[in-house]
Amino acid sequence: MRLASVRSIVLVPALAVTILSSAPFALAQNSESDWQKEYPLSGSAALTIETSDSSLNVQSCGDCKTIQIKVHSGRKLSDFRLEEHQDNNHVYFTLKEKPHKGLEVHWKANEGTKVSVETPASLELDARTADGNLSVRNLTGNTQVHTADGALTLEDLHGDVRLTASDGNINVHNVTGTLDARGSDGSMKIDGQFTAVQLHTSDGKLDFSLAPGSQLTSASHIESSDGHVSIRVPQSFAADLDVSTSDGHIDCTLPLTMDHYSGGHHLHGRLNSGGTPLSIRTSDGNVSITAL
Numbered sequence: 001m002r003l004a005s006v007r008s009i010v011l012v013p014a015l016a017v018t019i020l021s022s023a024p025f026a027l028a029q030n031s032e033s034d035w036q037k038e039y040p041l042s043g044s045a046a047l048t049i050e051t052s053d054s055s056l057n058v059q060s061c062g063d064c065k066t067i068q069i070k071v072h073s074g075r076k077l078s079d080f081r082l083e084e085h086q087d088n089n090h091v092y093f094t095l096k097e098k099p100h101k102g103l104e105v106h107w108k109a110n111e112g113t114k115v116s117v118e119t120p121a122s123l124e125l126d127a128r129t130a131d132g133n134l135s136v137r138n139l140t141g142n143t144q145v146h147t148a149d150g151a152l153t154l155e156d157l158h159g160d161v162r163l164t165a166s167d168g169n170i171n172v173h174n175v176t177g178t179l180d181a182r183g184s185d186g187s188m189k190i191d192g193q194f195t196a197v198q199l200h201t202s203d204g205k206l207d208f209s210l211a212p213g214s215q216l217t218s219a220s221h222i223e224s225s226d227g228h229v230s231i232r233v234p235q236s237f238a239a240d241l242d243v244s245t246s247d248g249h250i251d252c253t254l255p256l257t258m259d260h261y262s263g264g265h266h267l268h269g270r271l272n273s274g275g276t277p278l279s280i281r282t283s284d285g286n287v288s289i290t291a292l
Contacts, residue, residue, distance in 0.1 A: 035077055036070040037084065039091045045123045052130040053080075053097040054113035055150075060138035068093045068118045074111025133168075151186075160228040169204070174211075178218075187227070192222040196220050201227060205285075210237060212292065216276040223281045231280065231289045238275035241289075242268045248286040 010101040011212035044274035047067060049056065054073070061068070069084070069091075071077065083094040095115060096164070108141035113132075119125075123139050128146045135153040136143060143157055147165045154161065155173045160179045170183045196218035199206065201224045209232040216239060222229065233254070243250050244266040252267070280287055 004177045011180070032076045032078070033073045034071065035115065036068065036083065037065045039069075041065050041067065041087050041089050041120065043089045045120050047093070047118045047119060047123060048090070049093045049115075049117065050128040051115050051132060054095060054115050054129075054134060055132045056115045056117070056127060056129050056134045058117040058119065058125065058127060058136045058139070060123075062121055064118070064120055067120075069093055070116045071095060072116075073113035075113065078137070080113075083101075141271075148263045155166070181251040194220075197222065201225070203227065206230070208232070209292065210234060216278060217281075219277040221279050221281075222284070224285055226284045227282070228285045229280060229282050229287045231287070232292050233271075235291045236272060238272035239270075239278040240268075240276065241271055242277065242279040243287055243289070245282040245285065245287055247284045248282055250287045250288040250289075254289060254291055 022195040028272045081096050081098055086093050100267045109267040122141055124141045125143045130148045133150045134147045137155045138156040142160045144162045149167045151168045152165045153171045157175045160178045167185045170188045172190040177195040179194055180198045182200045188201045193211040194216045197220045199222045205227045206224045206229045212234050250265045256269040258269040
């Protein structure tokens with residue numbers, strides 16, 4: 001009887017160890033928080049995607065012939081409304097948090113929700129996010145993005161780009177084409193080889209650089225309501241320059257043929273014999289214009 005009692009005591013801890021060691025493996029395989037799908041393509045690709053309460057990353061997979069979307073969350077995906085379909089070579093995807101009734105209490109911080117997309121390098125993109133960061137990289141084609149309450153990063157894009165961002169910083173790097181960017185409550189840092197720009201920021205610093213070889217071909221406008229504007233252009237850049245600030249000063253270190261200058265708040269002149277009109281406006285901030 002004493003021997004049987006000893007054996008039963010030994011078996012219990014061994015069983016407990018087996019259960020604990022299998023728990024991490026079961027958690028990694030939890031399909032309640034992961035989703036993915038591939039969409040085959042037979043021609044030019046287009047993607048319309050909208051997410052909320054999650055980050056969104058879109059990037060090229062080169063010469064691939066599919067659009068692949070993956071979702072990973074620290075929460076159950078049943079807390080979200082996921083809708084998707086494909087119409088020929090156009091993929092539509094939506095992921096939004098379901099509305100909650102009453103008071104919801106989270107006793108511990110959950111891992112955030114991430115949506116990752118890989119697409120062919122050539123893509124027409126329309127992306128929208130709310131309450132989450134958005135990044136788009138290495139694509140060729142028209143790009144339209146809108147973010148609310150999240151940072152925006154665009155890198156290595158070729159084509160016409162339109163963006164709107166509220167409550168988040170904007171970082172645009174190495175973009176070739178045209179750019180229409182509107183931001184509020186966040187800084188804006190932009191560089192690329194552009195043929196036309198329309199930039200507006202309501203509350204934040206605006207840092208803009210034209211890459212070597214850039215030449216504007218359409219009238220362009222840069223405006224800041226409340227923040228310093230810093231412009232850097234190639235030494236050979238030619239434009240009809242019109243700069244004004246309501247409550248700040250203007251500093252231009254480039255050779256400028258002056259047509260008009262008024263008390264440090266307004267100047268009009270020609271860079272390198274002039275060319276396409278470029279206007280720069282600030283309501284409450286300085287303007288600096290320098291060579292690269």
